[in-house]
Amino acid sequence: MPAVAGIGGSTMRVRRCKVLYLEPREQVEFDLEALLAGGSGLARERRWLVLAPHLGQEVEVDAVERELLGALSPDEWTDSGQLSDDVSAALKRLLKAGLVVSNSKRHATLRERDETLRGTYWHPLAATLHAFTRWRDADAVQSMQDTGTETAAELRETLGPPPVEAMDRGSHGQRLALPRTARTDFDLLLARRATCRNFDAERPLSIALFAQLMERVFAAQSQVRVSDDTVFLKKTSPSGGGLHPIEAYLIVQNVEGVVPGLYHYHPIAHALEPLPAPDTSLHELAMVAVAEQHWFANAHVMVLMAPRYDRTFWKYRSHAKGYRVVALEAGHLSQTLYLSATDAGLGAFITGAINEVPLEQAFDLDPITSGALAICGFGWRGEEMVTMELDPAGEVWRLEAITQEESEK
Ligand SMILES: Cc1cc2nc3c(=O)[nH]c(=O)nc-3n(C[C@H](O)[C@H](O)[C@H](O)COP(=O)(O)O)c2cc1C
Incomplete structure (x- = not known):
C-alpha cells in the first residue's frame, strides 16, 4: 500500500x-x-x-x-x-x-x-452537551414573541394544555393525610420568596447589604486542610464531593462604593477582584448576558455562576453524573441567594437563558475547564410591578386582583 x-x-x-x-x-x-x-x-x-x-x-x-x-x-x-x-x-x-x-x-x-x-476528565456525552448548547446571540424575548409564548394564556393557546399540575398515584381512599404545621418565621420567609423581575435602578444597594449576601451565599465559612495543596471549603450550600467548583463572576451595576464593572469574588478573602472592562458598555453586556431579558438586566448585581469543571472532575473522572452534580449545585446556590435576599428585603432571580459565548469572552473563561452555567442576581425591588412576578397570594406585592392566567407566567 x-x-x-x-x-x-x-x-x-x-x-x-x-x-x-x-x-x-x-x-x-x-x-x-x-x-x-x-x-x-x-x-x-x-x-x-x-x-x-x-x-x-x-x-x-x-x-x-x-x-x-x-x-x-x-x-x-x-x-x-x-x-x-x-x-x-x-x-x-x-x-x-x-x-x-x-x-x-x-x-x-x-x-x-x-x-x-x-486533562479535564469530562464524561464524553456531558462534554458534548456542554459544548453544543452554548448561545452566542440568543434573544429570549424575541423568541417568545415569535413563537407566541409570552404570557401564560398564549402558552396554553399555542402549546395546548400542559401535563397536569399535580399528579395522583393510587386511589384517593388510600391517601395518608399529613398534619399541617403552624407557620414559623422560616415559613414566612419562604412564602415571601419570589423571582424578582422589577429592579429599582434608581435606588443603589449599600455595600453592607451587598457584602452580606455575598458572604452568606458564596463565601467559604470554614476550611478543611488535608495538605498544603488539597483544601476543601465549607459553604452554606451543599456541593458534590465538597469541591465547591462554582465561581462567582460579577456584573456590578449599582452598589454604593463599588465602581460599576466586572469582578471575580474571592470566597476565602471575601473580596472583589476587579477584572478588565468589557468591550461593550456594562448595560449592553448585562442585556446580552441574560439573552435580552430586560426585566433582569438592571439588577444591581448579577452573578455569573461559572463552575471550574476541572475541580469537580478531578475526583469524578469521566463520571456519568459529574455534570449533573455541578448543575444541581448552581440551583442550591441560587436558592440560598433567593432566601438571603428575601431575608434582607431584596429581590433575587436566576436564569438559565444566557449567552455563554460573550460571557466567556468578557470574563476570559475557557468553556472546557470552566465556563458559564447560569446567572443569578439581586437588588432592590421597584415600587411598581411592570413585568409579571408570580405572587398569587400577594405575599410580596399585596396585590388584590391578579388573574390566575397572568400569575402563572
Ligand atoms: C433554573 C431556572 C431558570 C429560570 N430561568 C428564567 C428565565 O430565563 N427568565 C425568567 O423570567 N425566569 C426564569 N426563572 C424563574 C422562574 O420563571 C420562576 O421561578 C417561576 O416562574 C416560579 O416563580 P417564583 O420563583 O416566583 O416562585 C428560572 C427559574 C429557574 C429555577
Whole structure:
C-alpha cells in the first residue's frame, strides 16, 4: 500500500481527537420547484456532522473522512507514513479541522485544545452537551414573541394544555393525610420568596447589604486542610464531593462604593477582584448576558455562576453524573441567594437563558475547564410591578386582583 508521503514534506504522528460524535442529520428546506412539480415542496438533504467538544463547532465530513476517523486510534499515535495515499486529502482536511491531531507545530493550537479536554476528565456525552448548547446571540424575548409564548394564556393557546399540575398515584381512599404545621418565621420567609423581575435602578444597594449576601451565599465559612495543596471549603450550600467548583463572576451595576464593572469574588478573602472592562458598555453586556431579558438586566448585581469543571472532575473522572452534580449545585446556590435576599428585603432571580459565548469572552473563561452555567442576581425591588412576578397570594406585592392566567407566567 503506498504511504501518505509528503504531508508537509515529511511524515508525522497523528491520532484522532479524544471525543467526537457523528450525527447523520437531515435538513429539510422549502423547495418551490418541487412543489410546482407536484411533490411535497420539501427538499431533504442528509449530511454527516461531527460534534467534537474541544472545537465547539460542528464539522461536516464526507465518507472517506468518516471512515478515517473510525480507523485512527484516539490514544495511540500512528505514523502518517503508514496511511494509504487514498486518504491523504482527507487526513489534511481532518488535521486542519482539528478532528485529527498531530505532533507537528503547525497543528499545535487544536492539539492543545484536545489535550485540555483530555486533562479535564469530562464524561464524553456531558462534554458534548456542554459544548453544543452554548448561545452566542440568543434573544429570549424575541423568541417568545415569535413563537407566541409570552404570557401564560398564549402558552396554553399555542402549546395546548400542559401535563397536569399535580399528579395522583393510587386511589384517593388510600391517601395518608399529613398534619399541617403552624407557620414559623422560616415559613414566612419562604412564602415571601419570589423571582424578582422589577429592579429599582434608581435606588443603589449599600455595600453592607451587598457584602452580606455575598458572604452568606458564596463565601467559604470554614476550611478543611488535608495538605498544603488539597483544601476543601465549607459553604452554606451543599456541593458534590465538597469541591465547591462554582465561581462567582460579577456584573456590578449599582452598589454604593463599588465602581460599576466586572469582578471575580474571592470566597476565602471575601473580596472583589476587579477584572478588565468589557468591550461593550456594562448595560449592553448585562442585556446580552441574560439573552435580552430586560426585566433582569438592571439588577444591581448579577452573578455569573461559572463552575471550574476541572475541580469537580478531578475526583469524578469521566463520571456519568459529574455534570449533573455541578448543575444541581448552581440551583442550591441560587436558592440560598433567593432566601438571603428575601431575608434582607431584596429581590433575587436566576436564569438559565444566557449567552455563554460573550460571557466567556468578557470574563476570559475557557468553556472546557470552566465556563458559564447560569446567572443569578439581586437588588432592590421597584415600587411598581411592570413585568409579571408570580405572587398569587400577594405575599410580596399585596396585590388584590391578579388573574390566575397572568400569575402563572
Ligand atoms: C433554573 C431556572 C431558570 C429560570 N430561568 C428564567 C428565565 O430565563 N427568565 C425568567 O423570567 N425566569 C426564569 N426563572 C424563574 C422562574 O420563571 C420562576 O421561578 C417561576 O416562574 C416560579 O416563580 P417564583 O420563583 O416566583 O416562585 C428560572 C427559574 C429557574 C429555577
